[in-house]
Amino acid sequence: MVRRRQTSETGLLRQLPLALLIWGLFSLMMWVPAVYALTLNDHPTSRSFFYAGILGLVVVTTISLARAGRPSRHGLLGQLAVLLSTFAVLPLFLAVPFHDALKTTSFLNAYFEMVSAITTTGAEMFPDPGRLSAPLHLWRAQVGWLGGLVMWIAASAILAPLSLGGFEVTAQGQPGRVLVGQGESVDPRGRLLRVAATLAPVYAGLTLVVAILLLAAGDSGLVAICHAMSVMATSGISPVGGLSGGASGLTGEAILFLFMFFALSRLTFSSDTAMRGHARLDQDPEFRIGLLILLGVPALLFLRHWSGAIDIASGENLTLALRALWGSLFTVMSFLSTTGFESTDWAEARQWSGLGTPGMILLGLSVIGGGVATTAGGVKLLRVYALYLNGTRELQRLVHPSSVSSATGRNRRIQRGGAFIAWVFFMLFAISLAAIALALAAAGSDFETAMVLSIATLSTTGPLIEIGAQEPIRLIEMPAAAKLILSGAMIIGRLETLAFIALITPALWRN
Template sequence: MLPWRRFPFFVYVIAVSGAAMFVPTFYGASVGDFASARLFLYCGVLILFSAVLIGLSLANRHVRGHARSHLLAIVATFVVLPAILCIPIVVRLPALSFLGGYFEMVSSLTTTGATVFSNPNVIPETIHLWRGMIGWMGGYLIVLAALAIMAPLDIGGFEIRSAIHGAQAGGANSGQRLLQGGDRLLRTARQLTPIYGGLTALLFLMLLFAGQDGFSAALTAMAVISTSGITHMSGPISGDSGMLVEMVIAVFLICAASGFVFDASRRRNPREVRRDVELRMLLSILMIVPGFLFIRHFIGAIEVEALGGFSQAFEAAWGLMFTVLSFLTTMGGQSAFWDTAQAWSGLETPGLLFMALAAMGGGVASTAGGIKLLRVYALYKHGIREMERLTLPNSVAGAGQAQRRIRREGAFIAWVFLMLFLLSIAVSMLALALTGIDMVTAMQLAVVSLSNTGPGVTLIMETPVLFGSLSSEAQLILCATMILGRLEALALIALFDPTFWRR
C-alpha cells in the first residue's frame, strides 16, 4: 500500500483545505486584492506542508477501530478544522475576532450559512469566495461521510433503510462493513466527486447563460449545491437576475436535497428513482404548502382589494413556491418575488411554518440538514395506520413487507430521533436563554442552527438577529448547535456505545 493511502482521514481534510487556499490566492491576484492573495498563499503553503508532515508521522500507525476512528475524525473535522480555516479571514479583517472567524467557518463548513458580517458589501470578494468554497466543501464532506462512514454504521438516516430491509439498525457488526484504512472513503470519493463537481459546474454555466456575472454565478452554484446559501450579497440569492435564474436554481435544489442523486446504489435502478419516497414527499410538500400560502395571500389580497391581475398573482405564487423549497432544502434563502407576495396581500411572514419546513429538512445522504424526509415519511405512514386502527381496530395493513417494517421499526427509530431533535432544541434554547436572549428568539435561533438554515433568520424572525452582535457565550452555543445539527445526535450517541469502542 502506498504511504499516502495510510494517512488518517483528518490529514486528508487538512491537506485539501490547504490546497483550496490557492483558489482565493489566484482570484485575489486577478482582481488586484494582493493583500488577501498573499495571505491565502502563505497560509495554504503552511497548512499543506503541515498536513504532509503530520501524515508522514502517522503513516505507520495501525488503526484497528476503523468505525471509531472515522467517526471521531468527522467530529474533529467540524470542531477543529474551522480554527484553521478562519486564520486568513481573521488576519485579513483586523476588526474580526478569532471567535467571530471561528463562528463564520463553523457556519460555512456545516452549510448553515449564518454570518457575523452585518454588511457583506464591505467585505472583499476574496473572503466571500473563501466562505462559499468552505460551504461547498462542507456539503461535499457531509455527503461523503454519509455514504462512506454513516451508512455502514446505520446512522444519519440509514438506520431507517436498514429497518426497511430487515437488518438491525446500528447492529454490533455494522462497523465491520467499513473497508480497511481509507479504501471505502477513497472509493466513495471517486464516485461522488464527478457528480458533485459536475452538478456545480453545470449550474454555474446555466447561471452564466441566464444573465449572472461570473463571480455571482460561481458563488450561487456552490451555495445551491451545498444548500449553504452563502453569497456575497444580502437579499434574494438570485439577486436581480429574474425568475429564470430562480427556476434553474429550483431544479438543482431538488437534486441537491435528494439523496438518490449522490447515492450510486440507489441511482443505478430507474425504478428506485421513481419510487423514491423522499423525492415524492418533497414534491408533495412543494405543491401543498405553497398552495396553502397562496390561498392565504389570495384571501388577504381580496380583503385589501389588491389582486393586481394574473401577472402579479403568478409572481406571488412563484415567490411562495421558491421560498418554501429553499427552506425545505435548508438553504433558507428567499425569492426575489417574496416581497411581491407580501405586498399582494399585506400579510406577515408565517415564520412558524418556515421553521417547521427547515426542521423537516431534505433527503438522506444529501447536503440538506434537518430531521430528513425519510424519517418524516416513516412517522407519516405510522400515523396513517394508527388512524385506520381507530376506525377499524381489527384491520390488517397491506402494502407489502417493506411498508409494514417502515410503519413499525422505521417509525420507532424515527420517533427516537425526533425526540432527540426536540430535546436538542430545548437544551439549546435554555442555554441561549441563560446568556440573556429572550425565549422566542432563543427558540428561533436554536431551530435555525440545528437545522443548518442560517439565512432563514431574515424570514423566520420579525426582527432578524445579527449573529455578530451576540455575546461570545451565545456564539459558542450556536457553534455547538450547528455541529450537532450537522452530525446528528445519533452519531454522537454512538460514540458512547461500549460495543462501539470494543476492539
C-alpha cells in the first residue's frame, strides 16, 4: 500500500510541469521567514510572506488542476527554458513579499535583490545590514540557497545531457545536442526527479552540518544558518555585512574554508557526471588545478608581503606573517569559488605589507571560477585546464614539430577538440563582458566601475562590487537602466552563453 502511494505521488509529480514544481517549492519556503518573523513579533513582515506563500500555492494548485491528465511534451530543451524562466521571471514573484515587507524601496530594487540571490551572485542593493530586518536577511540567504540547489540538480539532469555548462568539454557531442543514451532513451522528467531525490538530502545535510559547527563556534542562529546556506550556494550573502560581523572568528573561517572545497569539483559530493576518466578526487583535473591556484596565489602574495614588511621588527613579523598568510589563503579560496567572503585578516595582510587593494587578483580569480556542475560561477576550472593542456601541447610542438601526442590517464576526461570548445566559450565570455561593460558605460558608468560590475555579475561574485574597485560601488544609486542591465548579466552568468545560444537555435527545437 505504501509503495503504491509513493508510485502514485511520483507519477503525479512527473505530470506537473517543472515550472510549477519550482514555483510551489519557493512558495512553501516563504513560510519559513513568515514563522521566523512571527516569533520576533514582526507581524507585518510575517503577513507579507505568509500571504504571498498562500497566493503562490493557490496559483500552482489551480494551474495543476487545469493541466490534469496533460503531461508536458517538452524535453530537455523545455527544461532548459524553464531554468531560464526560474532566474528571470520567478524573481518577480519572490520580490513581492520582500518589497511589501521593506516598504522603503522600489520594486525594481527588490527584483534586483531577488535576481542577485537566486543566481547565487550575492550583489547587495542594501550594503548596510541594519536596513533589512532579520526575516528579510533570512529570505535573501534562503533564495540563494534554493538557487544553488536548483543548479546542483540541473547540472546532472539538464545541462549534462545537453553538453552544456562545461560538459561540452568532456562529452562527445555538439553543445546543445541531446546525447544519445542520456536524453533520448531516458525520461527527462524521471531523471530530474531521481537526481533531485538523491542530491537534495546531501545538499541540506551539508548545510545543516555547517550551521551546527558555526553555532558551536559562537555565531548566533541567524548568522550561522545564513552563512551556512551562503557557503554551500557560493552566494556570499551575510546578515551582518560579512565575516567581520560574526562572532565565530578564525574558527568560523576555518569551517567555511573546508566546505568551500565542494565548489572546486562535483566529485567532492557526487560522481553522477563523471562521463570520462576515473571518478576519483585525487585524479580530477579540476580539483588539482584548483589546489594549484589555491596554494600558488597565496604563496606569491606571501612573498610579496614578506618583502614589503622585511624592515619591520622581527618580533612582530611572525604573528603578522601567519595572519597575512591565512587571510590570503581564505580570500583566494573564497573568490575562486565565487563565494566572495573576505577574511578578517585580509585587511591586516594588506596593511602589513603596504599592498593596496588587490582588485585585479580578485577579479582574475572570480573569472576563473570553480568546478563544472557546482554552484560556483566563472569560466570554470575544467575549461581552464583544457586550455592549459592545449597550450602545453603547442609548446611541445614548437620544440618537436613531428611529435605525436598520446592521451594519458590524467587528461582522459577532456575530449578531443575540447580545448577548441573551451576557447570558443572563453571568447563568448569576453564578448559578453565587453557588451555589458559598453552597455553600462552608455548608462553612465565610468570604465573601472563598468568592468568591475561586468565581471562581478558574469562570474556571479557579487561581493566584488564592494572590494574589487578602489571605492565601493553603491548599486542603489545607479539608474534603473543599469540595474536592468546588471540583472540580465547575472542571468547570463548563471546559465552561461552557450545555453542561450542553444535556446535561440530553431533547429534544436524541431520535433
